[in-house]
Amino acid sequence: MSDTSVLPLQLTAWIDHQFSQSLIAGEWEVRRLFHGRSGVIDELRAVVIDWLAPVAVIRLYADVEAALLADLVAFLAAKEAVQGVLVQERGRKRETKFNIPYGQVSEVMQVLESGLVYQIEPLQFQNFGLFLDMRNGRNWLRAHAQGAKVLNLFSYTCAFSVAAIAGGAESVVNVDVSKRALTIGRKNHQLNNQDKAASQFMPYDMLKSWSRIKKPGPYDIVVIDPPSFQPGSFIAERDYCKVLRRLSQLTTADAKVMLCHNDPEQSSQFIRTLMATQCREFVFEQHLPVPEDFAEQDVEKSVKVLIYKRTAA
Helix, strand or coil, X not given: CCCCCCCXXXXXXXXHHHHHHCEXXXXXXXXXXXEHHHCCCHHHCCEEEEEECCEEEEEECCCCCHHHHHHHHHHHHCCCCCCEEEEEECXXXXXXXXXXEEECCCCCXXXXXXXXXXXXXXXXXXXXXXXXXXXXXXXXXXHHCCCCEEEEECCCCCHHHHHHHHCCXXXXXXXXXCHHHHHHHHHHHHHCCCCHHHXXXXXXXXXXXXXHHHCCCCEEEEEECXXXXXXXXXXXXXXXXXXXXXXXXXXXXXXXXXXXXXXXXXXXXXXXXXXXXXXXXXXXXXXXXXCHHHCCCCHHHCCEXXXXXXXXX
């Protein structure tokens, strides 16, 4: 990066802070280096930078000045730990494309979060295999999973399952319509040397498979982390309630449920209202804090993770 860099000092300071936070016990962990939607720098709301050691990934949801992008690449490339920089353009009504302006980026990588290993694919046009904003949710589950039977709905690549088994869960049932995602989930368990018998994988459309899902239960903890809008599969406003109606049939008398919602246009009240109407036997316990690297001026714009507990009443 030259002395005439156009990068805002606030941006470089923020990246440096998050970069330093990702070095834990001498090992690099995944981290969001810059969350543009936070509004920290208004003109860069469409920019996201993730640290997937040893690769820095810049995602652009709108065009930015060429000079700024070039300086940003140079700034990241100058860091000793960075071996590659990936730039990805994406967003609605934009052609998704990427380039590698510095170093090398492997198609398949292994990254570390909270001491656990996950396989990712950084060159995928959409999700690379691990939702970084769910770190606090995975850490909560790990801390509460001892001896529990866990149901992981919309499991994707089973990161919640890995965290649960690491926390001493008796068993985890992972349900996702994508067989490919579940295959990666199996790999994630293997990478962490976890007992194969402790995890079960169901490649089903859960809205049509409740009897199969119910059979290994009842469950002590249920994780519900659906897409907010996935036409043909799940639309939160229409389908979330269909899942919640099944909770009483799936859970033990004092079960806990983690409910996640990632639509920035809907507040946590969306979940609270659904629970109040569909699951009155569950009471609210806590709203998990958003990871520091995903903090926004309006917390309700961030991912929502709410914990409820079933009560006799």
